[in-house]
Amino acid sequence: MSSKSESKELAPKIPSGDVVVEMKLEVVVLPVSDVDRARRFYEGLGWRLDADFSSGDNFRAVQLTPPGSQCSIHFGKGLTSAAPGSAPGMFLIVNDIQAARAELKGYGVDVSEPFHFDNARRPVPGPDPENRPYSTFAMFSDPDGNRWTLQEISKRFRERV
Numbered sequence: 001m002s003s004k005s006e007s008k009e010l011a012p013k014i015p016s017g018d019v020v021v022e023m024k025l026e027v028v029v030l031p032v033s034d035v036d037r038a039r040r041f042y043e044g045l046g047w048r049l050d051a052d053f054s055s056g057d058n059f060r061a062v063q064l065t066p067p068g069s070q071c072s073i074h075f076g077k078g079l080t081s082a083a084p085g086s087a088p089g090m091f092l093i094v095n096d097i098q099a100a101r102a103e104l105k106g107y108g109v110d111v112s113e114p115f116h117f118d119n120a121r122r123p124v125p126g127p128d129p130e131n132r133p134y135s136t137f138a139m140f141s142d143p144d145g146n147r148w149t150l151q152e153i154s155k156r157f158r159e160r161v
Contacts, residue, residue, distance in 0.1 A: 027063065030075040032144045033084035035060055038075050041143050044107055047073075066092060085145030097127065097136050097152040104140060111140040111150070127152075 032038040039062050043049055047064040050072060054060040059078040065071075069092075094100040097114050104111045116128040116135050128135035136152040 025071050027072050027074050028087075028090060029080050029082075030073050030087050030090075030142070030144075030146050031080050031082035031084045032075045032142070032146070034143070035062060035076050037143055038062070039064070042073070045104070045109070046107075085141075087146040089147060089149065091149045091151050093153050094150050095152065095154050097138055097150055100150050100152075101138055109140050112138045114138050114152075 030038070039049070039052065042064045045066075047066050050063040050065055052060075052062045054077075060076040061074055061079060062076050063072050063074050065073075073090075092100075101111050101114070113125060114127045114136050115123045115125055116137065118124050131154075133153045133155045134151065138150040139147060140150075141147050
């Protein structure tokens, strides 16, 4: 893990007065084996269906967006050569991990118990004992095995607002 000073040293130098172009993460592509099953799963979580279109027999794209998110997911046919279920680390930020877990369980999702990490970065059962933001997690997978991590952030760091 790098410190702030190390990360600043690696950052490109932007000449003063130059405009930095805004870049927003819009879509993450998920590899799935069954497009209709994946669509049912994510719609079943209450995610908004933004698009479902195809072109011939070899291309189909489905886009869904989690509630409150500015970033969506794409999956379909002809979108990626990645193996189904190989997306291991997407994060969903929640302000109440217990409520998020209860909602997912209500949809029939197998979601882990909350956990946090000790000083050696080993997972420990239960929420962060000091209730620090960014420190409590839970996990679940979609039907293909693409892994999602819930991260509780009740208060953002000043740099992240």
